[in-house]
Amino acid sequence: MADEAPFQFLHNELIQYISKSTENPETEHGRNITKLENMGFRVGQGLIERMTKDTARFKDELDVMKFICKDFWTCVFKKQIDNLRTNHQGIYVLQDNKFRLLSQLSAGKQYLELAPKYLAFTCGLVRGGLSNLGVKSIVTAEVSIMPASKDPDSHFRRKIQQSSMNSTAAEQSLATDHYHHALNPNCDPWPQMKSLQDSLPLSTVTS
Amino acid sequence: MADEAPFQFLHNELIQYISKSTENPETEHGRNITKLENMGFRVGQGLIERMTKDTARFKDELDVMKFICKDFWTCVFKKQIDNLRTNHQGIYVLQDNKFRLLSQLSAGKQYLELAPKYLAFTCGLVRGGLSNLGVKSIVTAEVSIMPASKDPDSHFRRKIQQSSMNSTAAEQSLATDHYHHALNPNCDPWPQMKSLQDSLPLSTVTS
Numbered sequence: 001m002a003d004e005a006p007f008q009f010l011h012n013e014l015i016q017y018i019s020k021s022t023e024n025p026e027t028e029h030g031r032n033i034t035k036l037e038n039m040g041f042r043v044g045q046g047l048i049e050r051m052t053k054d055t056a057r058f059k060d061e062l063d064v065m066k067f068i069c070k071d072f073w074t075c076v077f078k079k080q081i082d083n084l085r086t087n088h089q090g091i092y093v094l095q096d097n098k099f100r101l102l103s104q105l106s107a108g109k110q111y112l113e114l115a116p117k118y119l120a121f122t123c124g125l126v127r128g129g130l131s132n133l134g135v136k137s138i139v140t141a142e143v144s145i146m147p148a149s150k151d152p153d154s155h156f157r158r159k160i161q162q163s164s165m166n167s168t169a170a171e172q173s174l175a176t177d178h179y180h181h182a183l184n185p186n187c188d189p190w191p192q193m194k195s196l197q198d199s200l201p202l203s204t205v206t207s
Numbered sequence: 208m209a210d211e212a213p214f215q216f217l218h219n220e221l222i223q224y225i226s227k228s229t230e231n232p233e234t235e236h237g238r239n240i241t242k243l244e245n246m247g248f249r250v251g252q253g254l255i256e257r258m259t260k261d262t263a264r265f266k267d268e269l270d271v272m273k274f275i276c277k278d279f280w281t282c283v284f285k286k287q288i289d290n291l292r293t294n295h296q297g298i299y300v301l302q303d304n305k306f307r308l309l310s311q312l313s314a315g316k317q318y319l320e321l322a323p324k325y326l327a328f329t330c331g332l333v334r335g336g337l338s339n340l341g342v343k344s345i346v347t348a349e350v351s352i353m354p355a356s357k358d359p360d361s362h363f364r365r366k367i368q369q370s371s372m373n374s375t376a377a378e379q380s381l382a383t384d385h386y387h388h389a390l391n392p393n394c395d396p397w398p399q400m401k402s403l404q405d406s407l408p409l410s411t412v413t414s
Contacts, residue, residue: 005257006283007214009250014221017246021228039224043216050212076213 004078033120040124048129064133065092085202115143211285240327247331255336292409322350
């Protein structure tokens, strides 16, 4: 029996509830995303506080990110992040090839437009966790293909990338743009991040 | 690291969100309880469907209740129900001496009035689970003392009781009363159930 099932089902209910409780889901899409992100943020804060109460101090930011990829991710999703890359300048790309909160949606590109609301909570989760470890960050998500729960052979094509970076003055505009785009449902919420990731030289981190 | 923490934190956020999103929390208390109960119902349905897809058919209602007490409860709360009693006429009392969704509240009677909103989801959870196993039920909860997370020695005094019964015509009025009372925040939501439990001869079920 999958241990994360109660969390997964509750998460789905939450999304349904928030979507349905708004009078005009189309126009309030962005606001709902923000609500979910904020809830994730507080859950992330609480979780990391509980998880790190007996751990040693982290030696640097990369150490924090490794903790997020291993312990934190395992606590919530019962698996580790599959791949962590960084440009060693504050940008981290975390890749989960079989992201549990999306695995109940059909594979393929059919429901790709629904993905943002299934990712917002997790973005907040990571941001909240990092925040309580003293790392201010902007966390965004990207899905190329849905990680359906069956067909494990082809999981490599299915990925979620989350990148977190230190929030400096120069990057603040990105954050603003991100929310601006998130508020427009017809528009890709994270175009900057995509291009940013594509254009940056990222190296893979091995434990 | 506690496995159920993400679920617990998400559950707390959900309660906060529902409480805050209503304009008048005082008067809409009962409606919020119902919302939480309904969400629990759907989560329970989903969970039981996933958990029982490969199990043998249950031989009777008691068998179903045992499954709820052991597998279902363990899946959600990472522990079994501590005590199951029944009158063998369709009433079951499930007692959890250390109910996880309340253990983050302070011990004592100070926050006892907040308990209903922390119990509604779980009532729905059990009702949904039973419903998908073909048992129509009315599930109510009762707390005497908060099961605080510390002080494990005195856990015996702390209990939650949940009773589920077949919904027959005679009992339908109970259900109506139950919701009626739940809608009035100044009133004990489950007075009938309490007295019903106290007045009934219940025997303890051993595995």
